[in-house]
Amino acid sequence: MESVKLTEKEFATFAKIVRERTGIHLEARKLSMLSNRLRRRLRALKLSTFAEYLHVLRDRRVCEEELPHFLSVVTTNETYFFRNEKLWDYIRNDWIPYIVEHRKRAKAIRVWSAASSTGAEAYTVAICLREAIPDFASWRVQVIGSDISRRVLEAASEGEYDEYAVAKVPQLRRKRWFDAEGEKYRVKDELRKMVSFKFHDLREPFPNANFDLVFLRNVLMYFDLSMKLHVLQRVVGALAPGGHLIVGDVDPIRHTPELNTNLTLDYVGPNIYRNPKAGRAKGIASLAEAVKA
Ligand SMILES: C[S@@+](CC[C@H](N)C(=O)[O-])C[C@H]1O[C@@H](n2cnc3c(N)ncnc32)[C@H](O)[C@@H]1O
Numbered sequence: 001m002e003s004v005k006l007t008e009k010e011f012a013t014f015a016k017i018v019r020e021r022t023g024i025h026l027e028a029r030k031l032s033m034l035s036n037r038l039r040r041r042l043r044a045l046k047l048s049t050f051a052e053y054l055h056v057l058r059d060r061r062v063c064e065e066e067l068p069h070f071l072s073v074v075t076t077n078e079t080y081f082f083r084n085e086k087l088w089d090y091i092r093n094d095w096i097p098y099i100v101e102h103r104k105r106a107k108a109i110r111v112w113s114a115a116s117s118t119g120a121e122a123y124t125v126a127i128c129l130r131e132a133i134p135d136f137a138s139w140r141v142q143v144i145g146s147d148i149s150r151r152v153l154e155a156a157s158e159g160e161y162d163e164y165a166v167a168k169v170p171q172l173r174r175k176r177w178f179d180a181e182g183e184k185y186r187v188k189d190e191l192r193k194m195v196s197f198k199f200h201d202l203r204e205p206f207p208n209a210n211f212d213l214v215f216l217r218n219v220l221m222y223f224d225l226s227m228k229l230h231v232l233q234r235v236v237g238a239l240a241p242g243g244h245l246i247v248g249d250v251d252p253i254r255h256t257p258e259l260n261t262n263l264t265l266d267y268v269g270p271n272i273y274r275n276p277k278a279g280r281a282k283g284i285a286s287l288a289e290a291v292k293a
Contacts, residue, residue: 006035025224079117082168096132108140115219116145119156146200159187209238217248239275
């Protein structure tokens with residue numbers, strides 16, 4: 001099996017399927033990573049060549065069953081509670097008081113964890129909202145997590161996590177928000193009620209969006225520049241006027257002139273942006289032109 005070589009042509013075909021299905025750009029330098037990981041699928045399916053595996057992916061009858069396995073080989077679903085602790089200080093100490101003041105009449109808040117993976121980010125923001133809004137019972141708070149992988153969405157709805165995922169959750173909070181089940185931690189129903197998960201491809205607009213806060217972290221790096229622009233445009237379009245956008249650790253917007261100059265967003269602080277109250281982001285056509293220029 002180790003001797004089975006992935007040719008450049010086969011790699012290009014796999015990369016094309018990945019791009020079509022997720023928008024993710026697989027760089028040529030990922031060839032040996034991909035061949036190592038795909039060998040495990042070959043073994044599991046008792047196939048001897050990558051060409052046979054491509055045949056499986058092209059076969060309509062088996063493709064839908066195999067595709068999630070194939071895509072999980074190329075995407076990473078890593079996530080955990082309170083990822084990037086400083087950010088959560090900002091959410092608790094700055095953003096929640098801001099939104100409570102701004103929504104005190106409507107008493108409704110909508111948050112989106114885009115590319116949520118197994119849901120730790122969505123539940124983390126739910127914990128923060130639950131803890132930091134004093135008269136929480138009188139508010140309508142909705143947290144939505146979405147992802148392109150149905151496998152991670154199922155796990156997210158289950159709300160069951162291992163020690164790795166909750167490592168940054170202090171003991172008191174673990175007791176408050178999780179039920180310990182053997183080696184696992186299950187999110188309490190009280191929290192699960194606040195959060196729902198749905199399938200969504202970031203390349204598409206999010207229906208009935210109007211979010212006060214959107215997390216878009218640790219996913220943009222898988223897209224090439226024009227796809228980053230496209231996705232960001234969709235996500236900015238999902239923000240309510242004055243809504244905030246949180247991006248990943250290596251801020252893709254501020255450090256990429258094509259994104260920075262072509263998105264109509266106010267810079268709030270590291271990785272944090274705000275949709276201006278009046279006016280929306282520029283059109284997709286003009287962004288695509290900007291990338292080409
Ligand atoms: C590393 S996880 C990020 C999880 C979480 N946002 C965090 O920062 O902890 C990346 C997720 O992006 C999802 N993803 C990749 N392409 C996507 C697309 N086109 N639309 C929606 N989700 C996508 C993957 O399935 C994966 O679960």
